[in-house]
Amino acid sequence: MxxxxxxxxxxAAEISAMLTPPSPLQLQEYFEEIISERKCHGIEVKQDGNLSKGVYATMELKEGELILKDKILVxxxxxxxxxxxxxxxxxxxxxxSVEYQIGRKLYLQSLGVPSCNGCDEGECSSSSSNNKACLPEGVIEALMNGELVLPYSDKFPLxxxxxxxxxxxxxxxxxxxxxxxxxxxxxxxxxxxxxxxxxxxxxxxxxxxxxxxxxxxxxxxxxxxxxxxxxxxxxxxxxxxxxxxxxxxxxxxxxxxxxxxxxxxxxxxxxxxxxxxxxxxxxxxxxxxxxxxxxxxxxxxxxxxxxxxxxxxxxxxxxxxxxxxxxxVVASPVEDYFLYIDDLPDPEKEKAEKIARQLLDALGDDYSICCQGTAFYPLQSCMNHSCCPNAHAFKRDEDRDGQAAIITLKPILKGEEVTVSYIDEDLPFEDRQALLSDYGFKCRCNACLEQDPNKK
Ligand SMILES: C[S@@+](CC[C@H](N)C(=O)[O-])C[C@H]1O[C@@H](n2cnc3c(N)ncnc32)[C@H](O)[C@@H]1O
Incomplete structure (x- = not known):
């Protein structure tokens, strides 16, 4: 029932007013303000004839250009x-600190708290199921309380x-x-x-x-x-x-x-x-x-x-x-730290690895997990999908917080729509359409029109 x-x-009346889509003018004013606040250049939010909005280029954009950094609303x-x-x-x-992040994870592992293998969208794994090496007594506490400073961790200040x-x-x-x-x-x-x-x-x-x-x-x-x-x-x-x-x-x-x-x-x-x-x-x-x-x-x-x-x-x-x-998604500095140690020349690497190796063995396969969540980004959420997108969400090395960064994948002409892919665009046509049906639409991008087996 x-x-x-x-x-x-x-x-009922208030709810209906709240769910009435904004007028084109309200929409234009709101997004112009957001675009100027975020200091984005070369894009605008526009509605098409069906009042569906999208992001469009207001000037020619080059390949690899950062076109927007969007702040989280919630x-x-x-x-x-x-x-x-x-x-x-x-x-x-x-x-x-990198030490605290490592120590906290090891501490939770020692309590048997399951680790969530987030970045791969994998399943939560119980830490006890992995064969993880034990650390000498007191190391976890020393990492957490700042008594143990790892070599080169000053390169990754938090x-x-x-x-x-x-x-x-x-x-x-x-x-x-x-x-x-x-x-x-x-x-x-x-x-x-x-x-x-x-x-x-x-x-x-x-x-x-x-x-x-x-x-x-x-x-x-x-x-x-x-x-x-x-x-x-x-x-x-x-x-x-x-x-x-x-x-x-x-x-x-x-x-x-x-x-x-x-x-x-x-x-x-x-x-x-x-x-x-x-x-x-x-x-x-x-x-x-x-x-x-x-x-x-x-x-x-x-x-x-x-x-x-x-x-x-x-x-x-x-x-x-x-x-x-x-x-x-926010990349973990713990991963960067271990990669940095791995890239060091000898004899620095050999010295640093003495402790780094022990920590890696104790942490196991899930040694570094990125921050994962869900957010509403006002501008990014205006971007429509294409299976041959001309832009994508991509975090550069310097993007260390929750903001979304959108980078062009190819040159975009003035007036052209800026699109991203909501799914893995390399999947076969039927699989893509099945996934996109969850978003309530049938994709009619050039790739889909070309690959549609029912095309005339
Ligand atoms: C993130 S919103 C994109 C902005 C949206 N067009 C709007 O008016 O706010 C996602 C929704 O936009 C529509 N959409 C996105 N890409 C589309 C496409 N290629 N063809 C048709 N509708 C699309 C679908 O309704 C989808 O659920």
Whole structure:
């Protein structure tokens, strides 16, 4: 049976206003501001005749050019990945020191905490299953408390850790400014520490537990809702005379720009479920979202922002993450450190390897895992797919935080659309179309038109 949410009926008019796509003018103004803020050159966001937006070149672009670095609007490090990498909770750069990152991982391994082999999207492996060498006593502690400094680690400096100002001991930052910005943008409502501004820390913990056990996309949806509520409160202080709805729509504007559909309607159908179970599967997903929403409501409800707690809005927020294919990946300095040692000339290498080799053996195959998560990038999420793309997301050596970098793959003419591939474009035609059907469209790029067996 379809899940009914009372807020959907009570706030129908507000929800409809929130889900109405922005007008071409609103869209143009919003993205012009973002493009100028990000100091990007040579691109614009435009709608086509069907009101679907895309990114277009406003000048000739050369091959290999960085065309945009996009900041995260809301982002999240995957929960299992938190055990492998300690990163800033706002900008997602690695923090503390190479020694601490290694020591922390070894310490968690020694407690039997499973490691998530994130970069390969592999399965979580239990550390005890690998044949890892033991280290002399006290090495792990010395790595973590700074007593053991590894040779050449000064070539890979990391910012020291700043704890969450709310005292939750779960979020850490690279600077006071990242801590403050995250606090003001969403964390003050989602913090479980003593300074939390949530309605109930107990309810919040229940919501977090449910999301951790089911799908951490709910944590990202909660961040989006907290972000909108906090923007609403700030706007209200500065514009006391404006109506609640106009303030809510203004607060919601950055999210309103993202392409959305209801999560239970657009979620990829799992391979291991019988196709005839499509309807029950989608109803189950809707029920799961409703359960999560009720837990979140008990934790951070704000009456003036009630439409944000409707299943319709919650489903559309999660669907936005589902359809926008925006992985958050940050390379680990631990990997760079070991590669650096390996590249040293002798006799420096021989000396440095004495300790490096022992650490590598103790860490095992998963010695270095990148930071992995999901994020919403306002500009990158406007890019359409092509199986013969002219740009791609590519992190250069200097890209050490969660920002997305888009680089051209070939020269792009003025007025041409800038496209990326959402999938592995080297797959055969049928496999590509099957994967793209999860995004709700049939690709008609030149490669697909050429390879379509049914082409006339
Ligand atoms: C990340 S958004 C891209 C921006 C989107 N066109 C918009 O209006 O916001 C992904 C969605 O755009 C549409 N899309 C992307 N590439 C497409 C393509 N090659 N052909 C048709 N639709 C496409 C699909 O609806 C997809 O779910």
């Amino acid at each position: 379809e899940t009914k949410c009372p807020v959907d009926a009570r706030c 982002g999240l490090q995957h929960v299992p990945n938190k055990l492998d990498c300690l990163v800033c909770g706002y900008c997602f750069q690695f923090i503390e 910012p020291s850790t700043v704890p969450c100002p709310g005292g939750c001991q779960e979020a850490y930052y690279c600077s006071k400014s990242c801590a403050q910005t995250d606090w003001e943008s969403s964390h003050s409502l989602l913090c479980t520490g003593e300074r939390s501004e949530s309605v109930s820390i107990e309810a919040l913990s229940k919501f977090i537990q449910h999301a951790t056990e089911t799908n951490d996309i709910f944590l990202l949806a909660a961040k989006t809702i907290a972000f909108t509520i906090l923007r609403y409160r700030k706007l209200k202080v500065a514009n006391a005379d404006r109506s609640e709805l106009s303030l809510l729509l203004e607060a919601w504007k950055p999210i309103s720009m993202g392409y959305k559909r209801r999560w239970w309607e657009c979620i990829s159908f799992p391979d291991d479920v019988d196709r005839s179970d499509d309807t029950p599967f989608r109803m189950q997903i809707q029920q799961l979202a409703f359960k999560s929403l009720q837990l979140l409501k008990a934790a951070i409800f704000d009456e003036e922002c009630e439409p944000l707690f409707s299943l319709e809005i919650y489903g559309n927020i999660i669907g936005m993450f589902e359809l926008n294919n925006l992985d958050l």
